[in-house]
Amino acid sequence: MWTWFYRLASPPYVYWVAAAATPWFLSLSVVAIGYGLIAGLVFAPPDYQQGDAFRIIYVHAPSAWLSMFAYTTMALAGGIALIWRIKIGHAVAAASAPIGASFTVAALVTGSLWGRPMWGTYWAWDPRLTSELILLFLYVGVMALRPAFEEPGRGDRAAALLSIVGVVNIPIIHYSVVWWNSLHQGATVARLGVPKMPGSMLWPLLSMLLGFMLFYGAVLCIRLRGEVLNRERQSAWVREAIKA
Amino acid sequence: MMSSGFWSMGGYARFVWPCVGFTGAVLAWNLWAARRHFAAARTRSARALAMAASDGA
Amino acid sequence: MHVSGPNGTGKTTLLRVVTGLLRPEQGVVTWRGKSIASTPTDYQNDLAYASHEPALKGDLTALENLRFMVGLRRRATSQELRAALDRTGAAGCADLPARVLSAGQRRRVAMARVLAVGAALWLLDEPYTNLDTVGCAMLSALLVEHAQKGGLALVVAHHELSVGAKMRHLAMQG
Amino acid sequence: MSVGAWSAFVLVLRRELCLSFRRPDQLIQPLMFFLIVTTLFPLGLSVQLSLLREMAPGVLWVAALLASLLSLDALFKSDAEDGTLEQLVLSGQGLYVIVLAKTLAHWLVSGAALVLVSPVVGTALAVPLSAFPTMMSSLGLGTLALSWLGAIGAGLTVGLKRGNVLISLIVLPLAMPLLIFGAGATDRAISGTSPVGALYLLAALCVLTCTLAPFAAAAALRITLE
Numbered sequence: 001m002w003t004w005f006y007r008l009a010s011p012p013y014v015y016w017v018a019a020a021a022t023p024w025f026l027s028l029s030v031v032a033i034g035y036g037l038i039a040g041l042v043f044a045p046p047d048y049q050q051g052d053a054f055r056i057i058y059v060h061a062p063s064a065w066l067s068m069f070a071y072t073t074m075a076l077a078g079g080i081a082l083i084w085r086i087k088i089g090h091a092v093a094a095a096s097a098p099i100g101a102s103f104t105v106a107a108l109v110t111g112s113l114w115g116r117p118m119w120g121t122y123w124a125w126d127p128r129l130t131s132e133l134i135l136l137f138l139y140v141g142v143m144a145l146r147p148a149f150e151e152p153g154r155g156d157r158a159a160a161l162l163s164i165v166g167v168v169n170i171p172i173i174h175y176s177v178v179w180w181n182s183l184h185q186g187a188t189v190a191r192l193g194v195p196k197m198p199g200s201m202l203w204p205l206l207s208m209l210l211g212f213m214l215f216y217g218a219v220l221c222i223r224l225r226g227e228v229l230n231r232e233r234q235s236a237w238v239r240e241a242i243k244a
Numbered sequence: 245m246m247s248s249g250f251w252s253m254g255g256y257a258r259f260v261w262p263c264v265g266f267t268g269a270v271l272a273w274n275l276w277a278a279r280r281h282f283a284a285a286r287t288r289s290a291r292a293l294a295m296a297a298s299d300g301a
Numbered sequence: 302m303h304v305s306g307p308n309g310t311g312k313t314t315l316l317r318v319v320t321g322l323l324r325p326e327q328g329v330v331t332w333r334g335k336s337i338a339s340t341p342t343d344y345q346n347d348l349a350y351a352s353h354e355p356a357l358k359g360d361l362t363a364l365e366n367l368r369f370m371v372g373l374r375r376r377a378t379s380q381e382l383r384a385a386l387d388r389t390g391a392a393g394c395a396d397l398p399a400r401v402l403s404a405g406q407r408r409r410v411a412m413a414r415v416l417a418v419g420a421a422l423w424l425l426d427e428p429y430t431n432l433d434t435v436g437c438a439m440l441s442a443l444l445v446e447h448a449q450k451g452g453l454a455l456v457v458a459h460h461e462l463s464v465g466a467k468m469r470h471l472a473m474q475g
Numbered sequence: 476m477s478v479g480a481w482s483a484f485v486l487v488l489r490r491e492l493c494l495s496f497r498r499p500d501q502l503i504q505p506l507m508f509f510l511i512v513t514t515l516f517p518l519g520l521s522v523q524l525s526l527l528r529e530m531a532p533g534v535l536w537v538a539a540l541l542a543s544l545l546s547l548d549a550l551f552k553s554d555a556e557d558g559t560l561e562q563l564v565l566s567g568q569g570l571y572v573i574v575l576a577k578t579l580a581h582w583l584v585s586g587a588a589l590v591l592v593s594p595v596v597g598t599a600l601a602v603p604l605s606a607f608p609t610m611m612s613s614l615g616l617g618t619l620a621l622s623w624l625g626a627i628g629a630g631l632t633v634g635l636k637r638g639n640v641l642i643s644l645i646v647l648p649l650a651m652p653l654l655i656f657g658a659g660a661t662d663r664a665i666s667g668t669s670p671v672g673a674l675y676l677l678a679a680l681c682v683l684t685c686t687l688a689p690f691a692a693a694a695a696l697r698i699t700l701e
Contacts, residue, residue: 052254059267137648176652222278226285345567354558373566
C-alpha cells in the first residue's frame, strides 16, 4: 500500500496528472462560475433587507471560503511532507500560498465594498473581516519565510511548520476576534452574510463555490508543475517533460 | 438588451460592479501568474539541461 | 578511524550525518545494531561530538562551561572536570571567562569536555586546528588511550595523524 | 549515571539566568524600550487623563508585546552561533525540556521584569490603582504565552542573518488573541467591570501554548539545524 502511495506522490506522476487535469478543472470552473454569475446577478431576487447589495455575496463568500481552504491545503500538504518526508507536499504548499493570499485580498476588498452600504463605512472591524485580515498576515509570514533560507529544503520545512502552527491558531484567533467585537460594539452592526436563503439565491452561491474550487484546482495544477520543475531540475524525466 | 435596472443594481451599482470586477481581476491574475510561473520554471530547467549537455560534450 | 580529503568533499557533512543532526538522503546509520533515528537518546548517551566551534559561552568560565555541558550528560564533580582540563593542558584556564581564552585554549577546553563526558564514541571535526605541537601530541595520546580502553573515535582532519597503526583511514575525494 | 529531565531543566534554567545576569545591559534594554514607547503615546496624543486612561490598556499591551519580541530574537541565536545548540540537541536530553527551560528563563528576565515596572507606566497612563492587579497578572500571563509563541519564531529564524523583522512578521499575527484578551481584561478592570472571564481565557491560552509551543519550537530548531 505504501509503495503505491509513494508512486502516486512521485514527481513525474504528479507532473503528468496535473497537466492532464488542468483543462478539465478550468473548463468545468468556467461553466460553474458562468451559471452562478448569471443566476446570481440576474435571476435571483433581491434580498428584502439589503436589496441588490447582497449580490456581492456571490463573489465575496467563494473568495473567503477559498482563502481558508487554500490555507488548510497548504498546512495539510506541508504536514504530510514534514512527517512522511514526501517532498511533493512542499511543492503543493508552495503552489497554494500565493493563490490563497490573492483570494484573501479579494475577500477583504469585496467585504469592505459590501460594508460601505451596510455600515456606512468601508471598514468597521467586523469580526469576520478582521479574521480575514489576520489570515492575510499569516499568509505573508509563511510566504516570507520560505525564500528566506539559502537552502530551499530548509525553507520548505520551516514554512510547513509555520503553516501548521497557523492552522492551530486560526480558530483561536477567530473566536478571540468575535469576543473582542462583541465587547466593543454590541449587536448594532449588521453582520455580512444572509442567514437563511431560498433556493433561487442558494443554488447560484453553491455553484460559485464549486466553480471557485475548480478554478483553484486548475491554478494549483499549473503552479504545481512549475514548482515540481524547479525542484527536480537534475532528474532524468525532466528532460523528456521539457521536450514534450 | 437588458434593462437599465439590472446595471443599476437597485442603486448599489457602484458597490456591486467593482466587487465583481475586482474578483474577476483576481481570477485572471491567478491564471496569468500561474502560467508565467510555469513558463519561467520551464525555461530555467531547459537552460539547466542545455548547460549540462554542453558540459558533457 | 581517520577521515581525510580536500575541502568541500563532505567530511563535515558525513560527520553530521553520523551524529544524527543531519538525516541521510539514503541509507541508515546504525549503532550497536540499532538505527540511530529510532533510538536517538541511547545513541546520544554513547556519543561525544566536537564541531568546528568549541561551544563555549564567553561570559562563563571554562569550568562553568564544562559543568553545564557535562552536567547534562552525567553527574560530574568539580575535581573530575578539573582533572579533565588538566589532562588536556587547560588547567590554567579553568577559572577564566572563556571570552579571554585563545583559540587553542578553547580547543583544549572543548577536548576536555569530550574527555569528561566519558562516551564510547568520539566524533571530532578538525580537532588539531589551532593546537600547537605539544597540543597535537597530547591529542594523539588521548586518542590512543581512548582506543586502548575500547573506545571508538571518528576524526575528520586534513592533518596527518601520528597515532600508530590502530587507525583506519578513509580518504574522500570530490 | 544519566541525568533526569528535571535536573536537566534546572541546569539549563540556572545557566541561562546566570548568563543573563552577567550581561545586565541586555536585561535593561527591553525595559527601557517599554518605558520609552509608553512615554511616546502621551506626547503624541494628549495629556488629558481621561483619554489616556481609555488608551492605556492598548498602549501598555502593544508596548509590552514589542518589547518582549525584540529580545526574543536572541533566544537561540548565540547558542546557534557558537555551536552550543548542536551540543544541546546531542545531549541525550529531550529538546523539548531544553526549549522549555530556555524560554522560561527568558521570560523571567524579560516578561516578569516588564510586569514589575508596569505599575510605573500604569500610573503615568492614569490607570486607577484598583486595576493594577488585573493589569499586572494579565501582562504576566500574556508575556509568558508570547514567549512560548516567540520561541517558535526564534527557532524558525535562528539560522537567518536578518531574522529580526521576519520574527515579528511571524509571531505578531499569532499573538493577536493575547493582545485582545489581555488588553480586554485590563480595559474591564479600569472601567470597573469584572475581568475574570478574559483572565481565565488568557490563562487557558497560556497553558495551551506552554504545552504545544515547545514541541513546535523544538521541531523548528531541528529543521534549521539540519
